[in-house]
Structures are given as structure tokens and as C-alpha cells.
Amino acid sequence: MRTSHSRVPKDDDAYWEAAMRNLRESAYRLIELDDEIPSEAEQTLRQIDDPVLLTDVLAANLKFDMAARQHLLEQPSVEHRFKVVQTFLSEQLNIAELQRKLKNDRHTEMSESQKKAYLREQVRPIQKELGEDDGAEEQLADLAQRLKAASLPEKAKA
Numbered sequence: 479m480r481t482s483h484s485r486v487p488k489d490d491d492a493y494w495e496a497a498m499r500n501l502r503e504s505a506y507r508l509i510e511l512d513d514e515i516p517s518e519a520e521q522t523l524r525q526i527d528d529p530v531l532l533t534d535v536l537a538a539n540l541k542f543d544m545a546a547r548q549h550l551l552e553q554p555s556v557e558h559r560f561k562v563v564q565t566f567l568s569e570q571l572n573i574a575e576l577q578r579k580l581k582n583d584r585h586t587e588m589s590e591s592q593k594k595a596y597l598r599e600q601v602r603p604i605q606k607e608l609g610e611d612d613g614a615e616e617q618l619a620d621l622a623q624r625l626k627a628a629s630l631p632e633k634a635k636a
Contacts, residue, residue: 497560498529504567505536511574533560540566 505523509515519539526532537550537559553559 494529508571536563
């Protein structure tokens with residue numbers, strides 16, 4: 479892989495500083511969310527103060543397919559490489575955030591069902607201690623009533 483480390487235009491230092499901060503912050507967030515990226519990657523990125531080098535390091539290490547990565551790194555325009563990396567990084571960040579949300583939602587759902595099961599187990603000994611039956615008759619009556627209320631086909635009712 480050959481990269482062109484041309485310099486960014488000096489007349490726009492403020493733009494590049496802001497752009498580099500945005501790129502770096504996006505990369506840090508992705509590192510935080512993606513368990514496959516080693517946490518040491520953040521330290522490596524912190525040591526890079528050149529926007530061209532930062533762009534090329536990210537391009538070389540993000541999950542681009544090999545052909546796209548090669549094509550990107552061969553581009554002579556720093557601005558083009560930067561924009562492509564920022565766009566790809568944003569897409570990966572969105573995916574990682576959605577994955578984290580789905581994972582958290584599943585964990586919350588499982589925790590709720592585990593909590594309910596635990597509480598049911600706790601209720602049984604208390605009911606026995608109070609001399610109450612286990613509620614099996616009540617449960618059967620409830621199920622029968624729900625079956626009557628359900629819109630079941632005639633074959634299912636038989």
C-alpha cells in the first residue's frame with residue numbers, strides 16, 4: 479500500500495484542526511463501542527497530530543474491504559481521503575451504536591423476565607406458609623375464560 483502524505487493547505491489550519499478533532503472524537507467513540515477494537519488504539523490515535531497521518535492510519539485500520547482501502551490510500555487528495563474516512567467512520571459508528579442499543583434492549587428484556595421468574599418462585603413458599611393453595615384451580619379457570627374469549631377456529635375449540 480502506497481500512501482501520499484501530502485500536506486494540508488496552511489491557509490486553512492482552523493478548518494483542519496476542527497476536522498481532525500471531529501475525526502478523532504468519532505474514532506474514540508467507535509473504539510469505545512466496538513469490542514473488536516483494542517483499547518490501545520485510542521492511545522495510538524492520541525499521539526498523532528498530523529491530519530494526513532491520522533486519516534491514513536484510520537483508513538488502513540478501519541473495516542474497509544481491501545480493494546476500497548487500497549483505492550482510498552492511493553488517492554492523492556488529502557481532502558478526498560479525509561472525507562471518505564469521516565463518512566465511513568460515521569457509518570461504522572452508527573452501526574456500532576445500533577448494535578449496542580439492541581444488545582442493551584435484549585439484556586433489559588431478559589432481566590425483566592428473570593426478575594418475574596424469581597418473584598414467582600418467592601411467592602410459592604409464602605403462599606404455602608399462609609395456607610393458601612397454589613392457585614392451580616384459579617389458573618385453570620383463568621385459562622378457560624381466556625380460551626372462550628379468544629377467536630379460535632372451530633377445530634381448535636374441539
